[in-house]
Amino acid sequence: MSAVLCGALCHAQTTLTIATVNNGDMIVMQRLSKQFEQQHPDIHLDWVVLEENILRQKTTTDAATHGGQYDVVTIGPLEAPIWGRRGWLLPLQTRLSQSYDLNDVLKPIRDGASDSGNLYAVPFYAESSLTYYRKDLFAAAGLTMPAQPTYDDIARFAKALNNPAKDIYGVCLRGKPGWGENMAFITTMANTFGGRWFDAAWKPQFNSPQWRHAVQFYVDLLHKYGPPGSSSSGFNENLTLFENGRCGMWIDATVAASALSNANQSKVANTVGFAPAPVAVTPHGAQWLWFWALAVPASSKHADAAVKFVEWATSKQYIQLVAQADGWASVPPGTRHSTYEQPLYLASASFATLTYQSIMAADPLHPTREPVPYTGVQLVVIPAFPTIGNQVGQLLAAALVGNITVDQALEQAQYATERVEKRMEVGH
Amino acid sequence: MTLSYSKLQRKMLMTVLAWIVAFLIFFPVFWMILTSFKSETEAISRVPHLFFSATLDGYRAVQEQANYLHFAWNSLVVSLGSTVLALVFAIPSAYSMAFSPTRRTRGTLLWMLSTKMMPPVGALVSVYLIFRDAGLLDTKTGLLIVDALANLPIIVWMLYTYFKEVPREVLEAARMDGAGPLREIYNLLLPLSMPGIVSTSLLAVILAWNEAFWSLTLTTSKAAPLAAFIASFSSPEGLFYAKLSAASTMAIAPILLLGWASQKQLVRGLTFGAVK
Numbered sequence: 128m129s130a131v132l133c134g135a136l137c138h139a140q141t142t143l144t145i146a147t148v149n150n151g152d153m154i155v156m157q158r159l160s161k162q163f164e165q166q167h168p169d170i171h172l173d174w175v176v177l178e179e180n181i182l183r184q185k186t187t188t189d190a191a192t193h194g195g196q197y198d199v200v201t202i203g204p205l206e207a208p209i210w211g212r213r214g215w216l217l218p219l220q221t222r223l224s225q226s227y228d229l230n231d232v233l234k235p236i237r238d239g240a241s242d243s244g245n246l247y248a249v250p251f252y253a254e255s256s257l258t259y260y261r262k263d264l265f266a267a268a269g270l271t272m273p274a275q276p277t278y279d280d281i282a283r284f285a286k287a288l289n290n291p292a293k294d295i296y297g298v299c300l301r302g303k304p305g306w307g308e309n310m311a312f313i314t315t316m317a318n319t320f321g322g323r324w325f326d327a328a329w330k331p332q333f334n335s336p337q338w339r340h341a342v343q344f345y346v347d348l349l350h351k352y353g354p355p356g357s358s359s360s361g362f363n364e365n366l367t368l369f370e371n372g373r374c375g376m377w378i379d380a381t382v383a384a385s386a387l388s389n390a391n392q393s394k395v396a397n398t399v400g401f402a403p404a405p406v407a408v409t410p411h412g413a414q415w416l417w418f419w420a421l422a423v424p425a426s427s428k429h430a431d432a433a434v435k436f437v438e439w440a441t442s443k444q445y446i447q448l449v450a451q452a453d454g455w456a457s458v459p460p461g462t463r464h465s466t467y468e469q470p471l472y473l474a475s476a477s478f479a480t481l482t483y484q485s486i487m488a489a490d491p492l493h494p495t496r497e498p499v500p501y502t503g504v505q506l507v508v509i510p511a512f513p514t515i516g517n518q519v520g521q522l523l524a525a526a527l528v529g530n531i532t533v534d535q536a537l538e539q540a541q542y543a544t545e546r547v548e549k550r551m552e553v554g555h
Numbered sequence: 556m557t558l559s560y561s562k563l564q565r566k567m568l569m570t571v572l573a574w575i576v577a578f579l580i581f582f583p584v585f586w587m588i589l590t591s592f593k594s595e596t597e598a599i600s601r602v603p604h605l606f607f608s609a610t611l612d613g614y615r616a617v618q619e620q621a622n623y624l625h626f627a628w629n630s631l632v633v634s635l636g637s638t639v640l641a642l643v644f645a646i647p648s649a650y651s652m653a654f655s656p657t658r659r660t661r662g663t664l665l666w667m668l669s670t671k672m673m674p675p676v677g678a679l680v681s682v683y684l685i686f687r688d689a690g691l692l693d694t695k696t697g698l699l700i701v702d703a704l705a706n707l708p709i710i711v712w713m714l715y716t717y718f719k720e721v722p723r724e725v726l727e728a729a730r731m732d733g734a735g736p737l738r739e740i741y742n743l744l745l746p747l748s749m750p751g752i753v754s755t756s757l758l759a760v761i762l763a764w765n766e767a768f769w770s771l772t773l774t775t776s777k778a779a780p781l782a783a784f785i786a787s788f789s790s791p792e793g794l795f796y797a798k799l800s801a802a803s804t805m806a807i808a809p810i811l812l813l814g815w816a817s818q819k820q821l822v823r824g825l826t827f828g829a830v831k
């Protein structure tokens with residue numbers, strides 16, 4: 128009788144519902160997860176792959192209402208500490224096994240995914256920002272990219288490289304409005320120009336000379352040396368422009384490096400050079416820090432199985448698995464020290480060391496020169512940030528198009544942020 | 556002669572205008588279908604190309620990444636089911652309001668319609684909590700109920716308009732012969748206003764098929780319809796326009812064919828009683 132019961136129950140499957148974004152690394156994870164199912168025949172994986180904003184809305188609703196629809200969610204540095212603080216996520220540091228080697232995970236990312244000493248998510252991949260440039264155009268113009276470029280260098284190089292007659296533009300930058308689009312880049316610019324989003328008393332700082340200087344510099348740079356239609360260009364559009372040889376330089380996410388170096392899709396794969404993100408008056412917050420991490424909602428009905436999956440997908444062994452299946456150049460970057468100790472990875476990805484240095488240099492706990500009451504480099508880790516960031520992004524895109532002046536945009540940004548702040552009780 | 560010439564001119568002008576309007580309405584769909592046959596690089600090209608070397612890579616990638624038939628089946632069940640459920644409630648409601656109006660009928664109709672003016676996100680948390688407690692999250696039954704409720708005001712309004720066209724005397728005659736309300740509806744009202752009911756049903760199916768907000772919010776994997784299928788092909792990092800267009804083309808194809816096949820019925824129903 129017990130054997131019959133065991134036959135029915137011992138093979139009962141736990142189904143984990145995993146919510147994730149439609150990025151290349153996640154698609155690889157979905158494909159390779161069959162190996163996890165083979166290793167854990169009692170666990171079946173159900174995938175929900177969605178566009179980033181829809182995913183954010185769905186998982187936020189579910190986590191906030193303890194709906195229990197998802198066992199594993201893919202979240203970023205904006206959600207991990209806030210959701211963790213609110214008790215929507217399970218703390219992971221005590222649930223991960225010894226062999227997971229948490230100290231191998233890069234510290235800036237652990238900091239970004241933690242709140243009050245509790246780790247609420249473990250990174251699947253992470254990125255910072257770099258300066259991409261065309262070595263052939265630099266050589267032809269007699270220019271040399273310094274080991275650490277400044278924004279004045281970028282302006283000088285952009286002027287020399289700009290050649291609209293040949294459809295080559297000095298510099299490509301994000302202009303598409305959105306807290307994760309133009310504001311990601313502009314915030315790093317404002318940081319390195321000495322600015323910050325809020326002072327210690329949570330007063331918005333858009334009316335500061337640092338913000339004015341940074342935004343004017345950005346608008347002038349794109350007006351003089353940027354491609355037409357920059358205000359509608361995000362990551363994907365600029366990636367295509369650079370791959371097709373239309374940009375002399377591009378400052379954007381480190382994750383673009385592998386695509387630009389891939390001769391199958393990039394026409395400039397052999398001539399692309401890499402340098403750190405530029406600085407202005409301070410190195411603080413000059414390069415951003417973003418990650419996609421896996422977390423287990425507190426409402427998950429299969430928390431133990433979910434932690435097993437999270438551990439598998441973010442482990443050293445998973446990175447080895449991707450390397451065996453698709454080659455070292457395809458492994459999820461930016462998460463573990465051990466990845467950057469692999470000679471094969473360093474040999475296959477010439478940008479690897481620079482990516483590692485950029486991530487390690489980013490400090491989400493101290494992102495600006497002046498002290499701030501918030502964490503996050505190119506974002507402010509508060510629930511109101513998407514609302515504020517999108518509004519400010521729209522205003523700065525309007526300044527880029529020329530519908531309003533930079534001064535008007537910043538004045539309106541100050542007013543809009545104060546209003547949202549009041550409504551959403553930021554800082555209380 | 557002059558009059559017929561100017562009539563001809565006006566007719567030509569109207570024809571040209573109709574074609575321009577039809578073209579403008581159809582153009583986004585046409586461009587989406589065209590993009591679905593492009594390569595990702597071609598799809599994002601700054602200079603849009605009308606002529607290019609067509610590829611099925613987008614469709615291939617979509618097929619490899621998601622189970623289209625699973626999503627399509629869910630869409631079919633939910634849109635047909637929600638339409639039937641909404642009709643079950645809407646027909647008696649519209650019947651009572653059309654043939655036994657009170658001084659509050661008009662106000663009731665307007666109130667019903669006003670619920671469509673509220674942004675659905677305003678009811679999101681309460682609906683989500685009800686669904687959670689009722690065990691309806693990620694179920695076709697749950698989505699079917701929400702879609703039926705969302706479309707109910709429009710369906711009642713349309714049916715009310717059609718029922719008003721049916722001569723009251725016909726129903727009164729049946730009543731004198733001893734027919735009850737159910738018999739009146741079944742034997743007289745439904746056959747007499749069948750074109751209107753069919754066009755209302757078609758519209759309800761189309762609205763439920765295209766509904767995205769609740770479909771995306773209340774389902775995860777088991778009951779996810781084609782709206783969720785489309786949403787999985789957009790990406791913040793990497794090129795996706797061709798794949799997204801291929802997924803969208805696959806998602807709208809069944810409803811586009813249904814609309815095309817039934818356009819005569821649809822137009823007949825929508826213009827029912829428009830000209831007396």
